[in-house]
Structures are given as structure tokens and as C-alpha cells.
Amino acid sequence: DGGITQSPKYLFRKEGQNVTLSCEQNLNHDAMYWYRQDPGQGLRLIYYSQIVNDFQKGDIAEGYSVSREKKESFPLTVTSAQKNPTAFYLCASSITPQANQPQHFGDGTRLSIL
Amino acid sequence: AQSVSQHNHHVILSEAASLELGCNYSYGGTVNLFWYVQYPGQHLQLLLKYFSGDPLVKGIKGFEAEFIKSKFSFNLRKPSVQWSDTAEYFCAVNGGATNKLIFGTGTLLAVQP
Numbered sequence: 099d100g101g102i103t104q105s106p107k108y109l110f111r112k113e114g115q116n117v118t119l120s121c122e123q124n125l126n127h128d129a130m131y132w133y134r135q136d137p138g139q140g141l142r143l144i145y146y147s148q149i150v151n152d153f154q155k156g157d158i159a160e161g162y163s164v165s166r167e168k169k170e171s172f173p174l175t176v177t178s179a180q181k182n183p184t185a186f187y188l189c190a191s192s193i194t195p196q197a198n199q200p201q202h203f204g205d206g207t208r209l210s211i212l
Numbered sequence: 213a214q215s216v217s218q219h220n221h222h223v224i225l226s227e228a229a230s231l232e233l234g235c236n237y238s239y240g241g242t243v244n245l246f247w248y249v250q251y252p253g254q255h256l257q258l259l260l261k262y263f264s265g266d267p268l269v270k271g272i273k274g275f276e277a278e279f280i281k282s283k284f285s286f287n288l289r290k291p292s293v294q295w296s297d298t299a300e301y302f303c304a305v306n307g308g309a310t311n312k313l314i315f316g317t318g319t320l321l322a323v324q325p
């Protein structure tokens with residue numbers, strides 16, 4: 099079945115360490131997205147990529163970095179500069195980056211900083 | 213700045229009751245509107261969407277939503293809820309050339325059998 103795979107499901111890291119969250123899709127979608135979900139705040143866009151080798155900052159990009167070297171992969175690195183990294187992270191993709199294309203979501207990674 | 217407001221944070225209903233979840237947005241141009249649902253333990257999935265045309269859109273599982281441009285609203289409705297509708301519901305909007313979604317804070321619906 100086609101879909102979006104996020105790994106791991108749960109991730110624990112010590113404060114001050116960088117950590118990379120994986121997102122892979124086999125839907126052949128051009129566009130990919132990273133969101134952060136906090137209780138009572140809904141989803142907020144961190145970074146998005148419209149096509150391979152391209153990415154743009156979202157609303158809360160500070161303390162995060164991404165790469166898009168392959169169409170199917172869009173890893174997110176949470177750096178030590180992110181002041182409050184404990185959250186639920188969701189990856190999504192859409193067929194094209196056009197605004198009328200619905201986004202498909204992965205199951206998420208819950209990151210906890212110890 | 214673009215924003216989406218969902219006024220109902222928690223809703224508790226009995227089975228067979230009617231449902232209406234409010235969603236208001238703030239955006240100055242043409243918008244695309246979405247409702248997503250997250251069932252317990254599952255990923256977010258699209259419930260319905262509006263791009264243009266008939267302002268009353270029908271989605272999966274008997275849900276519908278009405279776009280009222282003059283009120284900047286896109287309320288979600290279902291005539292008779294079931295226990296299996298227990299989930300968190302998110303309204304989202306985008307506009308312009310890119311697919312940058314702005315989400316509301318979500319409404320947690322609990323349906324009692």
C-alpha cells in the first residue's frame with residue numbers, strides 16, 4: 099500500500115543533542131511538509147518542499163533543518179537551538195504543491211527531550 | 213495574518229444527536245478549505261474539501277460542510293453521530309499559490325453510546 103512512513107514512532111533524546119526524524123513516502127508526490135502538533139495549538143508548519151532539492155521555511159522554522167535530496171524522503175533535524183522540542187511531529191505530502199491539493203499524513207513521531 | 217478559529221474545543225454528544233462544529237477563518241483572498249479528522253491511534257485523514265463551486269460539500273462518513281463567504285465560515289455538520297465518530301477534528305485553510313495549510317486548534321468530539 100502507498101503511504102507515508104515516519105520513524106521512529108517514539109524518540110527520546112537528551113537536551114542539547116540534535117535528532118533527525120525520518121519521513122518516507124512511496125506515493126510519488128512532489129511536495130512534502132513537516133508540522134508540529136502541540137496540545138491546544140493544532141498543527142503548525144515547520145518546513146515544506148515543493149520539489150526535490152528545494153525547501154522553504156514555514157511558520158516556525160527556527161531550530162529546525164531539513165533536506166530533500168530524494169523525492170521520497172524529507173528528513174527533519176531538530177537541533178539544540180530549538181528551545182522547546184518536545185512535541186508530536188507530523189509529515190505530510192501532496193501530489194503537487196498547488197494549494198488545492200489535499201495533504202496526506204503519516205502516523206507521526208512523538209519526540210521527548212529528557 | 214491568516215488564521216483559523218475553531219470555537220468548540222471539546223464537544224460531548226450522545227449517539228444520534230446532530231453535530232455542528234464551527235470554523236471561521238481570516239484571509240483576504242481566494243481560499244481552499246479543508247476538514248481533517250484524527251481517529252484515536254490513527255493518522256490525520258481528509259474528511260472533505262472546498263475549492264470552488266457548490267458551497268455545500270459532502271465528505272466521507274455522512275459529513276458535510278457549508279462555505280459561507282460572507283461569514284468567513286466553513287462549519288462541519290452531521291445529522292446523526294455515531295460512537296465511531298469520536299475523534300479530533302481540524303479545520304484548515306490555504307490560499308495563494310502554495311499549499312501552506314493553516315490549521316485550527318482542533319475540536320475533540322466524544323460520542324457517548
